[in-house]
Amino acid sequence: MLEVDDLEVxxxxxxxxxxxxxxxxNGELVTLLGANGAGKSSTxxxxxxxxxxxxxxVRLGGAKVTGATPERMARLGVATVPETRNVFPxxxxxxxLRLGAFLRRRDAAGVAADRDAFFDWFPILAExxxxxxxxxxxxxxxxxxxxxxMMSRPRMLLLDEPSLGLAPLVVDEIFRMIExxxxxxxxxxxxxQNARKGLAVADxxxxxxxxxxEVEGSAxxxxxxAELQSLYLGGAA
Amino acid sequence: xxxxxxxxxxxxxxxxxxxxxxxxxxxxxxxxxxxxxxGELIMVGGYTMFLVSGSGLPWIVMAVSGVIMAMVAGxxxxxxxxxxxxxxxxxxxxxxxxxxxxxxxxxxxxxxxPRPRTVPLPEIFSRTVEIAGVVTPARNLITIAVAIxxxxxxxxxxxxxxxxxxxxxxxxxxxxxxxxxVPANLIISTAFAISxxxxxxxSILWIGRIGTVVPGIGLEPLLIAFIATVxxxxxxxxxxxxxxxxxxxxxxxxxxxxxxxxLQFRDAFTFSLVILILLWRPEGxxxxxxxxxxx
Numbered sequence: 223m224l225e226v227d228d229l230e231v232x233x234x235x236x237x238x239x240x241x242x243x244x245x246x247x248n249g250e251l252v253t254l255l256g257a258n259g260a261g262k263s264s265t266x267x268x269x270x271x272x273x274x275x276x277x278x279x280v281r282l283g284g285a286k287v288t289g290a291t292p293e294r295m296a297r298l299g300v301a302t303v304p305e306t307r308n309v310f311p312x313x314x315x316x317x318x319l320r321l322g323a324f325l326r327r328r329d330a331a332g333v334a335a336d337r338d339a340f341f342d343w344f345p346i347l348a349e350x351x352x353x354x355x356x357x358x359x360x361x362x363x364x365x366x367x368x369x370x371x372m373m374s375r376p377r378m379l380l381l382d383e384p385s386l387g388l389a390p391l392v393v394d395e396i397f398r399m400i401e402x403x404x405x406x407x408x409x410x411x412x413x414x415q416n417a418r419k420g421l422a423v424a425d426x427x428x429x430x431x432x433x434x435x436e437v438e439g440s441a442x443x444x445x446x447x448a449e450l451q452s453l454y455l456g457g458a459a
Numbered sequence: 460x461x462x463x464x465x466x467x468x469x470x471x472x473x474x475x476x477x478x479x480x481x482x483x484x485x486x487x488x489x490x491x492x493x494x495x496x497x498g499e500l501i502m503v504g505g506y507t508m509f510l511v512s513g514s515g516l517p518w519i520v521m522a523v524s525g526v527i528m529a530m531v532a533g534x535x536x537x538x539x540x541x542x543x544x545x546x547x548x549x550x551x552x553x554x555x556x557x558x559x560x561x562x563x564x565x566x567x568x569x570x571x572x573p574r575p576r577t578v579p580l581p582e583i584f585s586r587t588v589e590i591a592g593v594v595t596p597a598r599n600l601i602t603i604a605v606a607i608x609x610x611x612x613x614x615x616x617x618x619x620x621x622x623x624x625x626x627x628x629x630x631x632x633x634x635x636x637x638x639x640x641v642p643a644n645l646i647i648s649t650a651f652a653i654s655x656x657x658x659x660x661x662s663i664l665w666i667g668r669i670g671t672v673v674p675g676i677g678l679e680p681l682l683i684a685f686i687a688t689v690x691x692x693x694x695x696x697x698x699x700x701x702x703x704x705x706x707x708x709x710x711x712x713x714x715x716x717x718x719x720x721x722l723q724f725r726d727a728f729t730f731s732l733v734i735l736i737l738l739w740r741p742e743g744x745x746x747x748x749x750x751x752x753x754x
Contacts (some may be wrong), residue, residue: 272634296640308635310628317624325640327621374640 223248223378223409224269229278231264238264240433251410253420253441256430262413263305266382270302271295297325299377305386309363311356315347318355318366322373333373340369361392368399378409385416397423421445464593468711469704471599474606475664477703479680480687481613482657484699486650487688488630492552496536496560497684498677500655504529504662505672506567509576518581526659533655537648567674575671584667598667605660610700622649690736692743701744
């Protein structure tokens with residue numbers, strides 16, 4: 223589905239991402255792990271088209287999409303949930319969801335059906351349908367942005383640190399949501415700092431450090447790597 | 460009687476000011492850039508009406524073509540002055556929008572005339588009506604009615620259509636809305652088209668007041684719109700409307716209360732009050748969306 227080859231992202235003179243290559247197969251959940259500042263989010267945002275790539279190639283279903291605009295990536299079926307958890311705070315929950323289905327705006331019946339499905343799954347969103355999204359709690363906002371991304375019926379979901387800043391119980395709930403999406407057949411690239419959680423749901427994983435991929439393999443292999451500890455904690459296992 | 464007169468004056472002037480401010484703030488809200496060529500959109504509307512009025516076509520054709528040409532000029536502003544340099548630097552956009560504004564004004568000077576041109580409006584604009592003993596020009600009531608209709612229409616557009624929701628979303632976070640598939644160019648061109656629409660309507664109402672069109676006709680509306688949005692809050696559409704009515708109230712109150720000898724200095728009093736409002740509320744009366752960043 224997604225092939226990233228030799229990707230480099232620069233911010234001025236800073237090389238945030240260096241020769242990163244990632245593959246995500248159809249229906250797979252791949253986790254990109256790493257400490258703060260390792261370049262995970264930059265990689266994800268470059269795939270989404272929100273950050274410009276310096277060099278390298280991105281292919282989606284075999285077609286070259288390097289340097290595509292965010293709206294083009296969305297049209298090609300890649301939905302992105304950035305770590306900043308961007309609900310539109312002044313829009314109501316229902317309006318946020320309606321905007322998520324912007325690309326399917328002609329299909330009113332299908333959009334309404336999907337929205338109701340999410341309302342069944344997360345009754346709290348249904349209760350607050352007419353409230354401004356800015357009044358939701360952090361966890362509810364995270365559910366909303368994931369649901370909003372899914373309203374476009376994407377082929378692939380890019381998730382950036384969905385657990386960031388949430389209470390453990392809420393994190394569990396978000397990960398149950400991710401597992402649910404995976405079970406429904408959605409291809410997912412998940413960026414996580416929480417290695418244990420990220421590996422528990424993943425088929426395969428990559429570990430980034432200082433802008434490079436240091437470890438890659440099946441979730442089990444990566445979990446077994448002694449290096450994983452050192453990559454996060456700088457050697458103190 | 461006198462108080463009803465005051466209310467009508469404030470409402471009609473405020474309606475015009477609010478429409479002017481909305482046309483400016485709709486673009487500012489999304490791009491965080493002031494379109495200095497906004498006044499010239501009003502000028503384009505005015506001259507289009509002047510040119511069409513010579514053809515002997517009915518009045519409504521003249522008015523509609525004025526509005527349409529102002530919208531076209533608005534979209535052209537995006538293509539000529541904003542789009543080529545938008546992602547590079549704010550300074551560049553400020554300069555290109557000034558340049559486009561100067562270009563349009565000079566085109567009017569060169570190809571039409573520096574002198575005022577009369578735009579014949581239907582007789583109802585110059586008629587007066589009497590309400591409860593108060594005599595007022597009919598154009599004041601027309602202005603109020605137009606503002607009510609356009610504000611309702613605009614509110615409906617923003618609340619109930621997907622495009623309107625997308626525009627509100629883009630005003631808080633353009634990149635996020637792009638990641639949902641909303642094309643940035645569509646949103647920005649729509650904002651410029653709406654801005655041009657308001658400018659076109661303003662040109663009808665404003666010429667209804669002053670009777671003629673000159674190359675510099677847009678300067679005063681631009682200034683009014685700018686002040687109204689600064690008082691009301693640059694990032695909020697409700698703020699722009701509120702600012703327009705507040706500014707109209709200040710102007711009208713001064714008109715009523717200042718002695719004849721001081722009336723020529725009215726603007727100095729107005730601006731002093733504006734400064735006081737800004738000292739009290741530097742961000743304007745209504746703060747607008749919480750987040751929001753430039754692209």
